[in-house]
Amino acid sequence: MRKVRVALGEESYDIVIGYGLEQDLRAFVQGAGFSRQAMLVTDSNVGPLYGENVRAILEAGGLSVTVVTIPAGESSKSLAVAEKLYTRAIELGLDRKSPIFALGGGVVGDLAGFIAATYMRGVPFVQLPTSLLAQVDSSVGGKVAVNHALGKNLIGAFYQPKAVFMDLSMMKTLPKREIYTGLGEIIKYGIIYDAAFFAYLEQHVQDVLSLEQEAAVHMIARSCEIKAAVVSQDEKERGLRRILNFGHTMAHAIEKETGYLRYNHGEAVAIGMVGAADISARLGMIEEADVARVTSLIERLHLPTVAEGCTVDAMYKDIFHDKKTINGKVNWVLMEGIGKVTCRNDVPEDVVRAAMAARIGK
Incomplete structure (x- = not known):
């Protein structure tokens, strides 16, 4: 297991990289000071493979987790899908300390991060990238966004996660x-x-x-x-x-x-x-x-x-x-x-x- 520190003063966080990170993720959640209600955003490809397992890990850390699944693909990185996630967050009663977890590739991370950056002017956000591209690119650095019909990532923000956990064992199902x-x-x-x-x-x-x-x-x-x-x-x-x-x-x-x-x-x-x-x-x-x-x-x-x-x-x-x-x-x-x-x-x-x-x- 390797840790990489992203040094940004008060916004600093760790990237945890390795195989079988269940205990590390649970320990992080237990010590993070989150509100109990949480939302786990995933997509129709990754959710059936890993959604329930990750939910169980987060709940073992003391959270009450609702899994929200979006259709896989770039078309989900839109304001229309974002509005559905805002609605779900409000229905679940997420407050300003309620964490949003992103389990999936870059689309899920960008979309969930955009929701976290803007819901109640910012709630805690944790990246759980499952694709190699997301692990080395979109999950690191705090860029979150949705697309517009006239261009990619034109509506977004810089918003840093509280942590990034890359469990490389999830890559075994990658095409x-x-x-x-x-x-x-x-x-x-x-x-x-x-x-x-x-x-x-x-x-x-x-x-x-x-x-x-x-x-x-x-x-x-x-x-x-x-x-x-x-x-x-x-x-x-x-x-x-x-x-x-x-x-x-x-x-x-x-x-x-x-x-x-x-x-x-x-x-x-x-x-x-x-x-x-x-x-x-x-x-x-x-x-x-x-x-x-x-x-x-x-x-x-x-x-x-x-x-x-x-x-x-x-x-x-x-x-x-x-x-x-x-x-x-x-x-x-x-x-x-x-x-x-x-x-x-x-x-x-x-x-x-x-x-x-x-x-x-x-």
């Missing part, structure tokens, strides 16, 4: 594609922050793909350490935290152009990372050998490097609706090498379009 999508974000951490970690992934591809226990704990913990280090320095994304968006500018355009259906998030980020590496090389910031290493690792970890169903014109238009675009200038996170990135808002249109064209499947 292969869900493992691969999480690896997309894990690769990102090596590129933006830690060349040695990137090399570790290159050297342990089979252990990484099979989620061998030691490799799984290491790569998840290291990813969380990197994200925690960045978030601790820049909680509200005013500067450094922007580096966590490496690959995401092009990825969000790909997701939008394919209706959020063809590619899941990690797959789109993988394509976007190759695109960002390509832009970096075109600007003379890195060598072609660095682009080749990024592309090779992404391919070896069973992730795509080109997108089907997109056009350059549509993707280029989409990037101006990205949250990172300020005053009409797109803030690109670009490579200075493996393990180091920087932000630039002066990338010429022709360079962006050329990189996008290279990422579109023929």
Whole structure:
């Protein structure tokens, strides 16, 4: 078992990573000072597998827990579903110390966190991420949100959980594609922050793909350490935290152009990372050998490097609706090498379009 501390002053919390964390979770609940009434939000995929077991653990810690199940999928990350959860919270009599637990992937965590941030102006929130992607990405750092018809995550807040518990034994039921999508974000951490970690992934591809226990704990913990280090320095994304968006500018355009259906998030980020590496090389910031290493690792970890169903014109238009675009200038996170990135808002249109064209499947 590994613990990673997210240092944010009074908002600090621990990420607990390991196998069989029932006793740790129960002990945390017993000492947290929560009101007795609690809500456990899960989805129609995860709930039948783990909902009752987690409810029993929380109730052994002294809570009275109601499980609320939402339909699985990105479409549940909406104001309409949020309103149903608000209604349920009011019906259950949740007060300002009543905890909301999120058991599931990124959709569940983002939605439940958004409810926790806004119900009664903020109630305690605990993340129990079950997907690899959620464990290394959305469950850490306090970003919570719902989608709007015109874009992802446009309605949200920064709201830190009281704790994050990652019981990796729950990953045994993950489909292969869900493992691969999480690896997309894990690769990102090596590129933006830690060349040695990137090399570790290159050297342990089979252990990484099979989620061998030691490799799984290491790569998840290291990813969380990197994200925690960045978030601790820049909680509200005013500067450094922007580096966590490496690959995401092009990825969000790909997701939008394919209706959020063809590619899941990690797959789109993988394509976007190759695109960002390509832009970096075109600007003379890195060598072609660095682009080749990024592309090779992404391919070896069973992730795509080109997108089907997109056009350059549509993707280029989409990037101006990205949250990172300020005053009409797109803030690109670009490579200075493996393990180091920087932000630039002066990338010429022709360079962006050329990189996008290279990422579109023929």
